[in-house]
Amino acid sequence: MQNRTLLIRYDEIGLKGRNRRHFENQLVRNIRNSLKRIKNIQIEKIHGRILGRVNLVDAENAIKCLSFVPGISSVSIGITMEPDFDEIAALGISLVRDKLKQNGQLKFCVRTRRSNKFFPSSSKEVDFEVGSRIMGELSSEGLSVSLNHPEFTLEIEIGVQETIVFDNRVAGLSGLPVGSSGQVLSLLSGGIDSPVSTFKLMTRGCRVHSIFFDNRTFLGRGGYDKVVRLARTLNRFQGRGKLYVIPFQDIQVAIRDFCSDSNRVVLYRRMMYRISHAIAELKKCDGLVTGESVGQVASQTLKNLAAVSCVVPMSVFRPLIGMNKHEIILNAKKIGTYEISIEEQPDCCSIFMPSHPTTRSKIKYLELDEKRYPWEKLMVEALGMVETINLDDLDDLDDLDD
Numbered sequence: 001m002q003n004r005t006l007l008i009r010y011d012e013i014g015l016k017g018r019n020r021r022h023f024e025n026q027l028v029r030n031i032r033n034s035l036k037r038i039k040n041i042q043i044e045k046i047h048g049r050i051l052g053r054v055n056l057v058d059a060e061n062a063i064k065c066l067s068f069v070p071g072i073s074s075v076s077i078g079i080t081m082e083p084d085f086d087e088i089a090a091l092g093i094s095l096v097r098d099k100l101k102q103n104g105q106l107k108f109c110v111r112t113r114r115s116n117k118f119f120p121s122s123s124k125e126v127d128f129e130v131g132s133r134i135m136g137e138l139s140s141e142g143l144s145v146s147l148n149h150p151e152f153t154l155e156i157e158i159g160v161q162e163t164i165v166f167d168n169r170v171a172g173l174s175g176l177p178v179g180s181s182g183q184v185l186s187l188l189s190g191g192i193d194s195p196v197s198t199f200k201l202m203t204r205g206c207r208v209h210s211i212f213f214d215n216r217t218f219l220g221r222g223g224y225d226k227v228v229r230l231a232r233t234l235n236r237f238q239g240r241g242k243l244y245v246i247p248f249q250d251i252q253v254a255i256r257d258f259c260s261d262s263n264r265v266v267l268y269r270r271m272m273y274r275i276s277h278a279i280a281e282l283k284k285c286d287g288l289v290t291g292e293s294v295g296q297v298a299s300q301t302l303k304n305l306a307a308v309s310c311v312v313p314m315s316v317f318r319p320l321i322g323m324n325k326h327e328i329i330l331n332a333k334k335i336g337t338y339e340i341s342i343e344e345q346p347d348c349c350s351i352f353m354p355s356h357p358t359t360r361s362k363i364k365y366l367e368l369d370e371k372r373y374p375w376e377k378l379m380v381e382a383l384g385m386v387e388t389i390n391l392d393d394l395d396d397l398d399d400l401d402d
């Protein structure tokens, strides 16, 4: 029985003017996709809202799924009913009574939003009519009204086609729906930062594919397995993501053997950027994403960041550039990647670490170093060995833990 109405709100898309429909349609597609495992749910778009028809049990599951969909600002489980004050108040009384039983006392208010301008009462009048009926029944049991600091809010939406009553808003991720801004390629290591930067671009409407530079010859398979798990965790926010894995050991060995020790990490990074750019072009991605943040480590000084991104004629997005580690960790915990990231697995950049890495590399000397090893040939070889992992296929095999 479909006796519940999901009320799905979006904020930023609402400001989109003429393009609004494009964003709304993309959000509806993403919502349907995220709910595809729930049978008997119908999604429709009505006047700046998206509504779902569903039963109570599935409504709870749906809320969980929707918490992974960028673009949604909040979701409520509501009940569609006649715009009749007595009926609405009766529902309100039963909801408030449950809370009163738990708390002993309760401050509450009624808030109405009326998009049906032909409805004969104003929002304030509806608040008053419904609120006074509830107070009439429950004031003697410890209920009082607080408009500024209510512990419980009964919300009423009077739309053109229907009236929905609900008592809870679950916050969503906000931002823009994935797919509305094109595709980018994220350099995903097993660290804490790059999963957060990947997520940030997803909430700006990008579908984010990832690329990982793997040195299992020296470091074993642990890093690879970890990045696959991170990529799958991140793919839950978008779907249809791919992970490209590039064998990086030959390039690292050549840099170690032929180039200056102090430039090593910046030279690795220049090769990562070049290879990422080549994959991005091939896969129609319009920018690279990294988890770099100014000054976090020696390779991320202003000079070194510039010496790396200048090798690619493509936008490089660094959404964490001004964030400190503490903020990044809070974000990583929120999106569920932190616990995976802190598993001990060395990144390929950490092997053959020089004792004095440069913090002020000079392009002239980097280019001289690059004349000392056949980077073009090694790059072509590495690109020829790319492994492509379709992250949706892995999700069909088994579910990630919640």
Ligand code: ATP
Pocket (backbone or CB within 6 Å): 186, 187, 188, 189, 190, 191, 192, 193, 194, 195, 211, 212, 213, 214, 272, 289, 290, 291, 292, 296, 297, 299, 300, 347, 348, 349
């Ligand atoms: P993270 O926590 O993301 O690993 P970090 O602080 O360890 O960041 P670095 O190791 O200096 O920083 O890496 C900076 C950025 O370079 C990473 O955020 C990531 O975007 C990219 N990167 C580093 N190593 C790899 C790798 N093995 N594969 C793909 N990208 C990488």
Ligand code: MG
Pocket (backbone or CB within 6 Å): 189, 190, 191, 347
């Ligand atoms: Mg790292």
